[in-house]
Amino acid sequence: MDNELSALVTIFTEFYYWITVVLMFLIHIGFCMYEVGVSRHKNHLHTLMKNTMLIPLVTVTWFFFGWWIYWAFVNGPWIGTSIMDGNSGLQLGGGFGANEFADPLDPLMGINLGDHISGVFWAAFLLFSWTAASIVSGAVIERIRISAFGILAIAIGSVFWSIDASWGWHFDGWMVKILGYHDAYASGVIHAVCGGFALGVLAVLGPRIGKFASDGTPRNIGPRNPWLVAIGLFLIYTGFWGFYAACNIPIFDLGPEYGMEGVTYFTATNIYLTPTTLSGITMNFLLSLSGGLLAGYWISKGDPFWTYSSGLAGIITSSAGNDLYHPLQAMIIAAIGVYVAYKMHFWVERRFKIDDAVGAVAVHGYAGVVGLVICGFVLWGYPSSGYEGYAAINPIGMIIGAIIMFGVLGFLPGWIIAKILHSMGKLRIPHEVELAGMDFNYMEASKADETALAADEK
Amino acid sequence: MATVTSWTETLPAGETVIYPFVGTEWLWLLIAVVFWLTWHFKTSAGETEEHNELAAKGKGPSDYKNNIADW
Numbered sequence: 001m002d003n004e005l006s007a008l009v010t011i012f013t014e015f016y017y018w019i020t021v022v023l024m025f026l027i028h029i030g031f032c033m034y035e036v037g038v039s040r041h042k043n044h045l046h047t048l049m050k051n052t053m054l055i056p057l058v059t060v061t062w063f064f065f066g067w068w069i070y071w072a073f074v075n076g077p078w079i080g081t082s083i084m085d086g087n088s089g090l091q092l093g094g095g096f097g098a099n100e101f102a103d104p105l106d107p108l109m110g111i112n113l114g115d116h117i118s119g120v121f122w123a124a125f126l127l128f129s130w131t132a133a134s135i136v137s138g139a140v141i142e143r144i145r146i147s148a149f150g151i152l153a154i155a156i157g158s159v160f161w162s163i164d165a166s167w168g169w170h171f172d173g174w175m176v177k178i179l180g181y182h183d184a185y186a187s188g189v190i191h192a193v194c195g196g197f198a199l200g201v202l203a204v205l206g207p208r209i210g211k212f213a214s215d216g217t218p219r220n221i222g223p224r225n226p227w228l229v230a231i232g233l234f235l236i237y238t239g240f241w242g243f244y245a246a247c248n249i250p251i252f253d254l255g256p257e258y259g260m261e262g263v264t265y266f267t268a269t270n271i272y273l274t275p276t277t278l279s280g281i282t283m284n285f286l287l288s289l290s291g292g293l294l295a296g297y298w299i300s301k302g303d304p305f306w307t308y309s310s311g312l313a314g315i316i317t318s319s320a321g322n323d324l325y326h327p328l329q330a331m332i333i334a335a336i337g338v339y340v341a342y343k344m345h346f347w348v349e350r351r352f353k354i355d356d357a358v359g360a361v362a363v364h365g366y367a368g369v370v371g372l373v374i375c376g377f378v379l380w381g382y383p384s385s386g387y388e389g390y391a392a393i394n395p396i397g398m399i400i401g402a403i404i405m406f407g408v409l410g411f412l413p414g415w416i417i418a419k420i421l422h423s424m425g426k427l428r429i430p431h432e433v434e435l436a437g438m439d440f441n442y443m444e445a446s447k448a449d450e451t452a453l454a455a456d457e458k
Numbered sequence: 459m460a461t462v463t464s465w466t467e468t469l470p471a472g473e474t475v476i477y478p479f480v481g482t483e484w485l486w487l488l489i490a491v492v493f494w495l496t497w498h499f500k501t502s503a504g505e506t507e508e509h510n511e512l513a514a515k516g517k518g519p520s521d522y523k524n525n526i527a528d529w
Contacts, residue, residue, distance in 0.1 A: 042522040060494050064487070105483045107475040114474035145509075147502035209519075426502070433509050436517035441508065443525035450527045 009251055010116050016250045017120035023242025024127035028055065030235030031134040035141055037228030038358055040221070042437020043142045050146045054133045057150050058157035062126045063109070066158030068102040070125065073166040080174030083387055124246040125165075128190055131243070133157035135194035136414075138358035140201060142208050143434055148427045155417055156197045164189050164409045168401060171273045171385065175404070179397035180384045184270040185247050185281075185319035187371035188405035195365015196410020199354065204418035205427060207355030209434055218349050221357070223305055233308040237289065240315060244285055244322075247271055248278060258386040272385050276323035287327040288318035291334030299342050309359050310338040313367040317341075320375035320398075324382065333374050341366040365406060372402040 001007040032051045039047040058066075075082050101108040101118050108115055109122075133153035140149065168175035169189040175181035183189050212218055223229045248268050255263035257273060267275040292314015293307060300306035317337025318330040325333070345362035348354050356362065376398025384390050391397060421427040429438065437443075462468045462476050479486075 041526070060490065064491065064494075104487055107480065107483075110475070110477050110483075112474050113469075113476060114472075145502075145505060147498065147505050150498065150501075430509050430513045432513035432516065435519045436512055436515065437519075437522045440512055440515070440517055440522055440525070443522055443527070446527045447525040450529055 013250055014116040014120055017117070017124050017246065020242040020246035021120065021123045021127055024124070024131070024239050024246060026235045027127070027239030027243065028130050028134060030232045030237075030239060031131075031138065032232070033228050033235065034232030035138050035358065037225040037232055038138070038223045039141050040224050040437070042439050042443070044224075044439060045442055046146065046438035047141050050141070050144070050149050051134055051137045053146065053150060054137060054153040054157065055130060057154055058129045058133050059126060061154045061158035062122075062129050062162075064104055064158075066129060066162045067122050067125065068104070069159065069162040070166045070170070071102045073163055074170050074172040075174050076167070080177050082172055084172050127246070128165075128186070128243070129157040129161060132161040132190055132194045135191070135360050135364050136198045136201065139198040139356045139360040140205055141357045142438075143428055144201075144205060145426060145429055148421045151421065152197075152201060152414070152417060155413060156194060160197065160409045160413050161190060161193055164193050164405055168405070169271055171271065171387070175397075175401055176272060176384050177390050179400055180391035180393045181397055181401040182272070182375060182379060182382070182384050182393045183320045183372065183401070184272070184276070184323035185244055187316055187318075187320035187368045187375070188401060190368075191316045191319070191364040192368030192372060192402060192405040193410040195361045195363075195368055196406035197414035198356065199348075199361045199365060200411040200414025200416075201418045202354050202356055202361070203352070203415055204422050207353060208357070209431070211355045212353055216350070216353065218353075218355075226304060229305065230308060233312065236312060237315075240312075241285070244281055245278065248276065248281070249273070250278070254386060270323045274323070274383070274386055281322055283327040284318065284322040284325055284330040285315060287331040288315045288322065288334040290314075291331035292317070292338050295335035295338040296342070299339055306342065306359070309363050310342070313338045313341050313363040316364060316367045317371040317374070319368075320371045321379050324379055329378065333371070333378070336374065337367040337370040340370045365410070369402045369406050372398050372405070 001010055028051075032048060035051055036044050036048050074080070074084075100106050101115075102122075103109065108118055112118075133156055136152060136156055137149065165173075167173045168179075168181045168183055169186065170176070173181070181188075208221065210219065211221060248270060250268050251266055252269045252273065253264055253266050254260075254269065254273065254275060255265045265275075268278055270276050289311050293311040295314065296307040296310020300310070314331075314334030314337060318325060318333045321333075322330055341362040344366045345356065345359055348361070349356070354361070373395070376393065376395035379393045380395060382393045384393050418427055433440075459479060461478055461480050462473070468476070
């Protein structure tokens with residue numbers, strides 16, 4: 001940085017992403033509060049620790065290999081042709097394993113006076129990874145072993161979401177080039193994939209004891225603490241502002257990037273380096289939230305749990321195209337997504353005996369898939385990129401993209417890994433422990449301490 | 459072994475890497491990976507032990523209510 005203007009742009013961008021990381025931290029706090037609020041008294045502490053420990057597990061593995069995967073697999077490998085060569089802004093050499101600045105041994109993966117962006121960009125992606133694992137965490141509460149969940153969290157947080165982002169959430173991703181895949185605020189690359197992954201795990205894990213009556217009728221194991229659930233979901237909403245901001249690049253000159261001779265065009269862009277505005281997406285975010293809340297309150301007949309979750313599902317449904325939608329389009333699309341997600345949740349629960357404790361598969365998975373499909377129709381014909389040779393956004397490409405996200409990179413790996421853990425007897429806690437409650441020993445010791453203290457005080 | 463011993467010499471020279479022991483990243487990575495993998499094995503074994511102990515108590519679904527502390 002040898003002049004004030006370039007220094008200002010660089011430091012602003014560095015600080016911008018840093019702020020998004022702080023805001024996204026609130027998503028995780030919200031998920032923790034939400035999960036504990038939904039769990040029963042006898043499982044509170046283990047539920048909290050399960051979600052908390054994904055933070056270090058996903059973080060260290062994101063450093064070891066997650067970030068490297070994002071940059072290494074943009075072409076599949078062996079599916080597309082990279083545009084990352086000496087002529088592009090990011091001269092990575094192209095191809096499989098070519099990215100030096102995501103190599104944990106490279107000096108760029110540390111404090112480096114020549115690079116103010118990589119670390120905060122790495123961290124912003126990491127916070128997406130936490131969210132990915134946390135989505136799965138809620139669905140499986142009260143019966144999964146924490147050690148098994150740790151492995152599943154690493155799989156979705158540092159491997160499979162990273163692969164899907166490399167394919168479909170990268171300016172050089174093969175899904176963008178070949179399919180015209182567009183997913184600006186991650187309906188698919190975070191939400192659909194994690195919903196699918198959670199469903200795959202749940203199919204193997206099975207329901208909590210007592211969730212289904214002997215005739216198969218599902219029972220409601222309601223939130224233990226509705227206030228914690230409400231605050232948790234409000235915090236997730238708040239953190240989503242950071243999530244949206246982190247999906248943008250705040251200042252970028254598209255003129256030289258797109259090879260437009262003599263054109264200077266500074267703008268905010270999405271992850272694909274196509275233009276949008278933070279101002280516009282702010283309206284879309286709020287209208288999506290509103291559409292989701294309105295639809296959720298209506299369809300659930302005012303159930304607080306589903307109304308709050310529907311606000312989130314609304315945002316998730318509209319997110320794929322919220323860089324371009326009109327705010328009222330965002331609102332209507334959000335409402336449609338909530339309707340489908342709500343109906344699907346109860347149909348799948350009855351039909352397949354799936355016990356999704358927090359509705360994560362519905363709110364993230366089904367809403368995300370609906371968002372991708374609708375985006376393919378509403379944005380049909382828009383360029384997926386400013387670079388030459390990319391497919392335009394289209395319904396077929398987006399439907400294939402939804403299948404890849406929910407099914408291929410979500411459900412399938414979740415089901416396979418859960419099957420392996422199950423075959424080793426490492427997936428589910430013992431029946432007796434589930435009945436007694438995972439916190440029984442903690443609670444017993446705490447009660448003994450209290451009794452002893454009370455005796456002394458007399 | 460400080461990587462930087464004088465800012466007035468380092469900055470004009472264009473040196474950008476300033477953390478200590480530059481060139482030994484592979485060693486730190488090796489230690490970190492071993493620590494990470496060991497953590498998985500140890501905590502998984504501890505969890506199994508905890509579950510076995512609790513399962514042996516044979517507690518029912520409402521027994522935890524006797525242990526709800528007032529503080």
